Amino acid sequence: MEMPPPDPAILSRKDQIVAGLRAILPADAVIDDPVETRAYECDALSAYRCPPLAVVLPRSTAEVAAALRFCHEQRVPVVPRGAGTSLAGGSMPTADSVVLGVARMTSVLEVDYADRFIRVEAGRTNLSVTGAVESAGFFYAPDPSSQLACAISGNIAMNSGGAHCLKYGVTTNNLLGVTLVQMDGTVVTLGGPFTESGGLDLLGLVCGSEGQLGVVTEATLRILPKPEGARPVLIAFSANDIAGACVADIIRAGILPVAIEFMDRPCIRATEAFAQAGYPDCEALLIVEVEGSAPEIDEQIALIRQIAARHTPIEFREARSEDEARRIWLGRKAAFGAMGQINDYMCLDGTIPVSALPEVLRRIGELSREAGLEVANVFHAGDGNMHPLILYNANTPGDLERCERLGAEILKLCVEVGGCLTGEHGVGVEKRDLMRVQFRPADLEAQMRVKDVFDPRWLLNPAKVFPLDASAARRAA
Amino acid sequence: MSHRPETEAELAQLVRDLPGPVSVRGGATRAGPAAGPEIRTGGLSGVVLYEPAALTLVVRAGTPLSQVEAVLAAEGQRLPFEPGDWRAVLGTEGTSTIGGVVAENASGPRRVQAGACRDSLIGVRFIDGRGDVIANGGRVMKNVTGYDLVKLMAGSRGRVGVLTELSFKVQPIAPAQATVIVDVPVGAAPAVLSAALGSPFDVTGAAWVAGQGALLRVEGLPGSVAYRSKELQNLLSALGAARIEDDAAIWTAVRDVAPLAGLPGDLWRFHLRPSQAGAVAARIGGAVMLDWGGGCLWARVPRGVDARAIAAPFDGHARRMSGTGLAPADPPEPQAVARITDGLRAAFDPRGIFSGDADADVLYP
Numbered sequence: 147m148e149m150p151p152p153d154p155a156i157l158s159r160k161d162q163i164v165a166g167l168r169a170i171l172p173a174d175a176v177i178d179d180p181v182e183t184r185a186y187e188c189d190a191l192s193a194y195r196c197p198p199l200a201v202v203l204p205r206s207t208a209e210v211a212a213a214l215r216f217c218h219e220q221r222v223p224v225v226p227r228g229a230g231t232s233l234a235g236g237s238m239p240t241a242d243s244v245v246l247g248v249a250r251m252t253s254v255l256e257v258d259y260a261d262r263f264i265r266v267e268a269g270r271t272n273l274s275v276t277g278a279v280e281s282a283g284f285f286y287a288p289d290p291s292s293q294l295a296c297a298i299s300g301n302i303a304m305n306s307g308g309a310h311c312l313k314y315g316v317t318t319n320n321l322l323g324v325t326l327v328q329m330d331g332t333v334v335t336l337g338g339p340f341t342e343s344g345g346l347d348l349l350g351l352v353c354g355s356e357g358q359l360g361v362v363t364e365a366t367l368r369i370l371p372k373p374e375g376a377r378p379v380l381i382a383f384s385a386n387d388i389a390g391a392c393v394a395d396i397i398r399a400g401i402l403p404v405a406i407e408f409m410d411r412p413c414i415r416a417t418e419a420f421a422q423a424g425y426p427d428c429e430a431l432l433i434v435e436v437e438g439s440a441p442e443i444d445e446q447i448a449l450i451r452q453i454a455a456r457h458t459p460i461e462f463r464e465a466r467s468e469d470e471a472r473r474i475w476l477g478r479k480a481a482f483g484a485m486g487q488i489n490d491y492m493c494l495d496g497t498i499p500v501s502a503l504p505e506v507l508r509r510i511g512e513l514s515r516e517a518g519l520e521v522a523n524v525f526h527a528g529d530g531n532m533h534p535l536i537l538y539n540a541n542t543p544g545d546l547e548r549c550e551r552l553g554a555e556i557l558k559l560c561v562e563v564g565g566c567l568t569g570e571h572g573v574g575v576e577k578r579d580l581m582r583v584q585f586r587p588a589d590l591e592a593q594m595r596v597k598d599v600f601d602p603r604w605l606l607n608p609a610k611v612f613p614l615d616a617s618a619a620r621r622a623a
Numbered sequence: 624m625s626h627r628p629e630t631e632a633e634l635a636q637l638v639r640d641l642p643g644p645v646s647v648r649g650g651a652t653r654a655g656p657a658a659g660p661e662i663r664t665g666g667l668s669g670v671v672l673y674e675p676a677a678l679t680l681v682v683r684a685g686t687p688l689s690q691v692e693a694v695l696a697a698e699g700q701r702l703p704f705e706p707g708d709w710r711a712v713l714g715t716e717g718t719s720t721i722g723g724v725v726a727e728n729a730s731g732p733r734r735v736q737a738g739a740c741r742d743s744l745i746g747v748r749f750i751d752g753r754g755d756v757i758a759n760g761g762r763v764m765k766n767v768t769g770y771d772l773v774k775l776m777a778g779s780r781g782r783v784g785v786l787t788e789l790s791f792k793v794q795p796i797a798p799a800q801a802t803v804i805v806d807v808p809v810g811a812a813p814a815v816l817s818a819a820l821g822s823p824f825d826v827t828g829a830a831w832v833a834g835q836g837a838l839l840r841v842e843g844l845p846g847s848v849a850y851r852s853k854e855l856q857n858l859l860s861a862l863g864a865a866r867i868e869d870d871a872a873i874w875t876a877v878r879d880v881a882p883l884a885g886l887p888g889d890l891w892r893f894h895l896r897p898s899q900a901g902a903v904a905a906r907i908g909g910a911v912m913l914d915w916g917g918g919c920l921w922a923r924v925p926r927g928v929d930a931r932a933i934a935a936p937f938d939g940h941a942r943r944m945s946g947t948g949l950a951p952a953d954p955p956e957p958q959a960v961a962r963i964t965d966g967l968r969a970a971f972d973p974r975g976i977f978s979g980d981a982d983a984d985v986l987y988p
Binding site: 258259260261262283284304305307311315316318319328332333334335336338339340341342343344345346347348349350351353354355371372373374394395397398399400401402438439441442445446449497498499500501526529530531564565566567568569570571572573577581584585586588589590591592593595596597598599600611 | 674675676677678679699728734738739741742751755756757758759761762763764765766767768769770771772773774775777778779782783794795796797798813814817820821822823825843844846847850851894895896897898915918919938939940942953954956957959960962963964966967970971
C-alpha cells in the first residue's frame with residue numbers, strides 16, 4: 147500500500163503552520179511535539195503508520211471551522227479523526243497533513259423522547275449515546291463491535307453497521323441530521339429532527355463519505371424504544387451449505403430476527419480453545435437472535451425450530467436463562483480476540499448475495515489452501531456481510547504481503563458473485579486500490595465529482611477511497 | 624417531442640444528442656404531462672433479478688409500480704416502504720412507475736418503522752447529463768463501498784439524471800396485522816402516537832385521520848400481533864377510548880392520503896417534528912391528515928393560500944403538492960446548502976439537460 151509522498155513545501159513550513167493554528171485555537175488544542183503526534187500515527191489498521199505534521203483537537207464547531215479555514219488557505223491536507231478505530235485506515239495520516247480529531251466534542255446537546263431523537267457532539271462514543279437514553283427505555287440501534295470506543299463522527303464517515311442491522315439498519319438509516327464543516331470553513335446544517343428537508347438528500351450523501359466531504363461536528367440520531375426482551379438460539383450443522391440454506395429459509399419464512407450470525411469450523415475451533423463457550427463439534431453454526439415479549443419470542447423460536455428441523459441440524463440449543471444466552475454469544479463475541487490470541491489476522495468485510503454463501507465459502511477454502519494461510523469465517527449471515535479472518539504472522543517476512551494478496555482475491559470473489567468490497571468498514575486506504583474491481587471509470591468519476599463540489603482543492607482526507615492514480619490529477623491541482 | 628427509449632444504451636445516446644433541456648416522465652402521475660420535449664421511461668421495463676431468499680429485487684425504472692408489487696406478492700413479499708397511489712388526491716392520471724416512486728422518495732405509513740424508499744433502495748443505475756451510464760450501490764443490503772449516490776438519486780426528482788435500474792431490499796408480507804384506534808382530536812393525536820412509538824410494541828403505522836382518530840398498526844406473527852395490539856390498547860386507553868380493528872383498508876387509505884382526495888383547494892405536505900403537528904394543524908385549520916407519528920402532515924387549504932407561512936413557526940419542510948399559488952412549491956434553500964446543490968447539479972449535468980421542468984413550478988393540476 148502506497149501513500150503519496152509528502153509535499154516538501156508543507157514540511158518546510160511546519161513551524162509557520164503550527165504557529166498559525168496556535169494563533170486561532172486554544173494553546174492545548176494544537177499538538178506538534180513528535181512524541182505526542184505519534185499517538186495519531188495510525189488507527190486500527192495498525193500495519194500502516196505515519197505521524198502527522200500536527201494534530202488539532204478543537205472543542206467546538208467554531209474551532210473546527212477556524213482550523214479548516216486556516217488549512218484551506220494554507221493548502222495543508224487535513225485528516226479527520228473520530229476515535230481512531232477504523233479497520234480500513236480511514237484516519238491514517240500523511241507526514242504533511244494535520245489530523246483534526248473531534249474526541250473532545252462529546253456533549254449531549256438535546257434529548258427528546260416524544261420526538262425520539264438525540265442530538266450529540268460527534269466525538270461522543272457510540273455506546274455512550276445509548277447510555278444517555280437507556281434509563282428512559284431507549285437505545286441507539288447501530289452497534290459496531292467497537293461501539294465502546296468508536297465515535298459517532300467515525301460511524302457517520304463509514305456508515306457503520308453492526309450485528310443488529312438486519313432489523314434496524316445501518317447508520318444512514320438512523321441518522322436524521324448533521325452539522326457539517328466544509329474544508330473552506332463553511333458550516334452547513336443538513337436535516338434535523340424531521341424526516342425530510344426537501345432538496346437533494348445531501349445528508350445521505352455525506353453519510354459514508356469517509357471524511358472526504360466535510361467534518362461532522364454534531365449529529366441528530368434516531369433513538370428507538372428497547373424491546374421487551376431478546377433470546378438467542380444456536381443451531382449446529384454438518385456443512386456450510388446446509389447452514390446457508392437454513393438462513394435462506396428463515397428469511398423467506400417472514401421471521402425477521404435481529405441477528406443471524408454464522409461461524410465456520412476454523413472459527414469455532416479457535417474460539418472454543420480461547421473462550422470455552424461449549425459449542426458443539428460441527429462444520430458450521432448459526433446464532434439467531436429474536437426479540438419481543440416472552441410469548442412472542444416463543445412463537446418465533448418455534449417457527450425457527452421447525453425450519454431448522456428440515457435441515458437436520460446436529461444440535462438446536464435454545465437459551466433458557468440469561469446465563470445460557472450469554473454462553474451462546476460468548477464464542478461469537480470472543481471470536482476476534484481468539485484469533486488475535488493465536489495469530490495476527492486481517493479482517494475483511496466484503497458482502498455477498500446470501501444465495502452465494504455456500505459457493506463463496508467453498509472458494510475461500512480453495513484460495514486459503516493455495517495461499518497457505520488459514521481463513522476463519524465469522525459473519526452476519528442475514529445480510530451477507532462476510533468477515534473472513536486471514537491468519538498470518540507479522541514477524542514472518544513476506545507473510546503480510548501474502549495475506550494482503552489473499553485478501554484481495556477474496557474481495558474480488560465477493561464482487562464477482564454480485565457483492566461488494568466492504569459492507570461496513572469502509573474503503574479507506576485498505577481497499578482503495580481495489581475500487582476498479584467494483585466500479586467502472588465513469589462510476590468512480592461520478593463519485594470524485596461529488597468531492598470536487600464539497601472540497602474543490604481535494605485537501606480533506608485526500609489519499610483515501612479512490613485509487614491514487616485515479617485521483618492524482620485532482621490532488622495535484 | 625416525446626422520446627421513449629427501449630434500452631439504457633439508447634437512452635444514454637439520446638441524452639448525449641439532446642440539444643437542450645428536457646422533462647423526464649415515468650408515468651406522469653405527479654407532475655402531469657410535460658410542456659416541452661420529454662423522455663418517457665416506460666420502455667425501460669421489467670424485472671432484472673429477483674431472489675426472494677435474499678430479499679433482493681432488481682428492476683428497470685420504467686416498470687409499473689403495480690407490476691413490481693404483483694411480482695413480489697406472488698412470493699409473499701412487498702416493498703417495505705409502502706408507496707401510495709396519489710392519483711386521486713393529486714387529481715392526476717397515468718400509471719406510477721418504480722422509477723417515479725424513487726425519484727420522489729415516495730413513502731407510505733410504514734416509513735415510521737421500516738424507513739423511506741431511500742432506506743430500502745440499495746442500488747441504482749442512471750444516465751447523467753453527459754449521457755454517461757453511472758452505477759452505484761449494488762444488490763447487497765450492506766455496502767459502504769464508495770460514496771452513496773443511491774441516496775443522492777432517491778428523491779432527486781429528475782434533477783441529477785434519469786434512473787434506469789433500481790435494486791431494493793424487500794420484506795416478507797406479515798402474516799397478521801391489527802390497528803388500535805384511539806378516539807382523539809388532532810391536537811391530542813401527537814401525544815398518543817408518540818406514546819405508542821415510544822413503547823416496545825413495534826408500531827408499523829402511526830397516523831391520525833379525521834372522523835377515526837389516532838391509528839396505530841402492528842404487524843407480524845398472529846400471536847405477537849394479538850399480544851401487542853392488546854398491550855397498546857391498554858397503554859393508550861388512558862389517553863382516549865381505544866379499540867382494536869383488523870381492517871387493512873384503514874392503511875390503504877392513509878397510504879393514498881384518501882381522506883383528502885376530492886376536496887377543493889391546494890394540497891400541502893409538511894415534514895416536521897411530530898410534537899409540533901398539533902399546533903401546526905390548529906394554525907392551518909381545515910382538512911388535515913397526520914402520518915409517521917405526526918412527522919408528516921397533509922393539509923388541504925384554499926387555493927393560493929401560503930400554508931407554509933400560516934403554519935410557521937415549525938422545524939422541518941413544507942411542499943405544495945398541487946396548485947399554483949403565489950408561494951413557491953418548495954422554500955428556497957439556505958445559501959450554504961444551495962451552493963452544494965447547485966454544484967452537484969452542475970457536476971452531473973453541466974449542460975442543464977435536466978433543468979427542463981424540474982425547477983419550474985409545474986406541480987399539477
